[in-house]
Amino acid sequence: MSIFSRTRDIVASNMAELLDKAEDPAKMIRMIVMEMEETLVEVRAGIARTIADQKEMRSQIARLERMQGSWLEKAELALSKGREDLAKAALGEKQKAAGMAEALRGEIEVLDTGLRASEADISRLQTKLREARSRQSAVQTRLESANQRARLREMHSGPKVDDAFSRFALLDRRVDEAEARAEALALGAPPMTLEEEIAELRNADKVDAELAALKLRIASTVEA
Structure with a gap:
């Protein structure tokens, strides 16, 4: 399930609050980092498509400008031949081409505004991602430290350690008994003639x- 519904939610998010509410902070921070990375990929892909669209629009504007020049030449030719009707029709086509070019320029401007907003979002999102990765590293370090302390405590006071020391005590008793028997035998032996x-x-x-x-x-x- 998605943690964030959109890029703005990520930018406005509070990492500390999200982790405090999480039952498993390590899992939560992994999910946050993953979703941020996926969102960055999607936003960058959208920017790439927008830039490609703008490039195509500019190519269309260039073609329309060439068309305007061509229709102007045709209008001039028709007028020089006394065909004012044809000249007027050619100028009408020129105006149509000019209107289409102007409309495309307006679309490009709208896309530029969107690109600037997306670039700002990417910058803020990258900052949030760095924060999330830093917290991920801190959470992982704390988790490893806790696990190590748990293992050390188990070694110090766990049942295995107690059992091992019990076995050592039993061996010590057996050695003491063997040494005592040897000393007893030596005490009981008569001296050599x-x-x-x-x-x-x-x-x-x-x-x-x-x-x-x-x-x-x-x-x-x-x-x-």
């Missing part, structure tokens, strides 16, 4: 010796 410590050192030496032998064997295989 002197012989056990010496045996552990001997086992470590054996492992080191076996590792060195393994490295030597692998190195010999690679060289071969």
Whole structure:
């Protein structure tokens, strides 16, 4: 449905009032901008047609002026030959052509007045369109900002965040329990005897010796 009924309505419109009354300001401003753009196209197309009509009228006036000159020559010729009746008839045709040319000039003047009014309307309409586009950008920016704030608030206090922190707390408890069990086992284990410590050192030496032998064997295989 059209927001404006004619160009004058757009020029006289109050953007702020229209947006304040709108249930969906973003949608309303898009519709306003679209209708203004369409109206501009229509008005410019009408101006183009008017200019084309004026051009055609001027061509007709030029033809009528040539006709007047031709009828004057014919009247002069007829009069020189003593045919005053023909001269009078030729002058009558000349007057008809002059009257048609004058009527066309009057129409051109009327169209000129309309063109000046249309050009003024276009200038005011373009100003309104710039205002509407500026408000459209502001509305869009505010809408995006509101959406971002809503997402941030949801991240800060939403159920997903609460659930995630609950899971972290559960993991922390499980780690604490595992560490507690390990400490409990260590507390309950008897201390190593002197012989056990010496045996552990001997086992470590054996492992080191076996590792060195393994490295030597692998190195010999690679060289071969």
